[in-house]
Amino acid sequence: MRELTFYHWLVVAWMVVAAATFFALFFISAPYGRFTRGGWGPRLNSRIGWILMELPALLAFVILFALGDHHAAPAGIVLLVFWLAHYVHRSLIFPFRIHSARPSITVSVVAMGICFNVGNGYLNARWLYTLGPALSTSWFLDPRFIVGTILFWGGYALNQHSDKVLIGLRKPGENGYKIPMGGGYRFISCPNYVGEIVEWGGWALACWSLGGLAFFVWTVANLAPRAYKTHLWYRSRFPDYPPERKAIIPFVI
Numbered sequence: 057m058r059e060l061t062f063y064h065w066l067v068v069a070w071m072v073v074a075a076a077t078f079f080a081l082f083f084i085s086a087p088y089g090r091f092t093r094g095g096w097g098p099r100l101n102s103r104i105g106w107i108l109m110e111l112p113a114l115l116a117f118v119i120l121f122a123l124g125d126h127h128a129a130p131a132g133i134v135l136l137v138f139w140l141a142h143y144v145h146r147s148l149i150f151p152f153r154i155h156s157a158r159p160s161i162t163v164s165v166v167a168m169g170i171c172f173n174v175g176n177g178y179l180n181a182r183w184l185y186t187l188g189p190a191l192s193t194s195w196f197l198d199p200r201f202i203v204g205t206i207l208f209w210g211g212y213a214l215n216q217h218s219d220k221v222l223i224g225l226r227k228p229g230e231n232g233y234k235i236p237m238g239g240g241y242r243f244i245s246c247p248n249y250v251g252e253i254v255e256w257g258g259w260a261l262a263c264w265s266l267g268g269l270a271f272f273v274w275t276v277a278n279l280a281p282r283a284y285k286t287h288l289w290y291r292s293r294f295p296d297y298p299p300e301r302k303a304i305i306p307f308v309i
């Protein structure tokens with residue numbers, strides 16, 4: 057099979073699994089963090105889990121960039137910087153910022169995360185640097201790149217700020233949960249997830265690739281149900297939870 061054919065079939069498979077995951081996650085929450093529970097096998101410290109899970113996305117992308125035919129294309133290099141900004145933080149900085157005193161991520165979640173991140177790194181980097189067109193400087197003036205870039209960095213900022221608020225709720229050694237306040241939390245329960253969704257929506261536009269679209273669809277499938285369930289969890293756990301706060305879309309849902 058030619059690689060391009062394989063690539064297109066992989067995108068189709070990615071989308072189908074994402075659609076199934078979206079519906080499944082309304083009934084079964086991924087067993088990590090506040091939704092960790094028995095019956096899902098051995099657990100790891102979440103710091104180690106995040107590093108193991110996210111580092112493959114960074115490595116796969118950089119290796120395929122280095123081996124790619126278009127690695128000197130200027131817009132491709134800028135998109136590499138976008139990816140690095142997210143994944144260097146997620147795999148090597150975020151795990152050391154969280155207060156993680158208990159084993160709260162299951163090995164099964166980490167294993168699924170590794171598989172996803174290797175496949176996702178391939179779908180995105182292989183298109184940008186080999187299978188797709190080389191992105192020259194003219195791509196910088198394309199409205200898809202401009203709007204995508206604004207969304208990517210806007211989502212990145214919201215995600216970073218919202219995670220910072222959550223991480224700041226605990227003192228070192230603490231495990232409990234508190235009500236987050238300020239920033240995006242004035243309007244919704246999970247601005248960190250919404251920031252991440254906007255970020256990868258921007259990425260899909262800026263890359264204009266099926267791999268980018270598949271990543272965006274997966275991010276929605278993964279995080280929208282979790283945001284909704286997290287919202288219900290906050291409401292059931294905290295009687296004084298702000299009643300006007302929505303789950304995902306301010307003033308709507």
Ligand SMILES: NC(=O)c1ccc[n+]([C@@H]2O[C@H](COP(=O)([O-])OP(=O)(O)OC[C@H]3O[C@@H](n4cnc5c(N)ncnc54)[C@H](OP(=O)(O)O)[C@@H]3O)[C@@H](O)[C@H]2O)c1
Nearest residue numbers: 089090154155219222223225232233234248249252275278
């Ligand atoms: N692209 C994707 O598909 C994808 C998938 C998953 C995650 N992510 C991103 O990865 C990041 C982390 O995700 P996550 O699901 O772990 O987020 P999360 O459940 O909001 O937790 C983030 C950190 O804050 C702590 N925390 C959460 N709520 C808290 C509260 N009310 N009080 C005190 N501490 C609290 C958590 O501790 P505990 O671990 O003890 O709960 C964890 O250390 C987010 O930026 C998310 O967008 C992306």
